[in-house]
Amino acid sequence: MPELPEVETTKKGLEKTKGAFFIDVWTDTPKLIKKPSFSEFKKRIKGKKIKEIRRIGKNIILDLSDDYSLLIHLKMTGSLLYGEVKDKYIHLIFFLNNGSQLALSDVRKFAKVELHKTKELKLDIGPDALKEKLNLKGKKGRIKTVLMDQKTIGGIGNIYSDEILFDSKINPFRKANELNKKELDRLQKSTTKIFKKAVLEKGTSVSDYKTTLGQKGGYAQFLKVYQKDKCPICQTKLKRAKIGGRTAHFCSQCQKL
DNA sequence: AGTTGTGTTGAAGA
């Protein structure tokens, strides 16, 4: 579940790698490195210095010396570990000149790692859900799907879309372009509120997600509807429905159509 | 022991 708060937490955890140099890299799953080929990747990354850490939506970017950038997407079950790297699902390890290791743990091996020239790195990600205003103009799909569309908004996934819609009392089946001004305003406020809190709590660990120190995020205890049974407001049994292939959790009483 | 569901996203099909 690395969504915005988890990736932001990871980004913060990586700040202390700044200034270090890559000495070597190891993997047992070369296909995690999508470009260039692993052997080329290994050659190029050696000796590069980590200059800056950025997050764009759910992507992590390490800006390196010589105008290169390392792009990492954790997908469903990835986490980046730094320092304490004991974990049975580690498939990629970067060895740094400060004696530490930066490791990718990923049960399902969906994560993506790419090395680009910084100026050739182009991501089609909408306004950041934490820092920028949502813009749903012209979006006709269901609101839950639209919220999770990275080209529209950067950073929202299945868990937080459920939580945001519950907090703003909007039914996930509603069409985005049919929301009134008041509803859009609530949506904006809920998004900001929930993401700020979740970042403070270092994200949500429902199953695999870990911080760079291998710890669980603390937001799970604040979840109200995701994989829950009863509505915390009216006690009605929560509904589950597939929307755009994803399971939506919502309260049919508090989130009326 | 087989089936089902799981956070993401891109590609393929309708």
Added chain:
DNA sequence: ATCTTCAACACAAC
């Protein structure tokens, strides 16, 4: 164009 389904993979829970 826009939407839904599937595949990438491994595991836990039924």
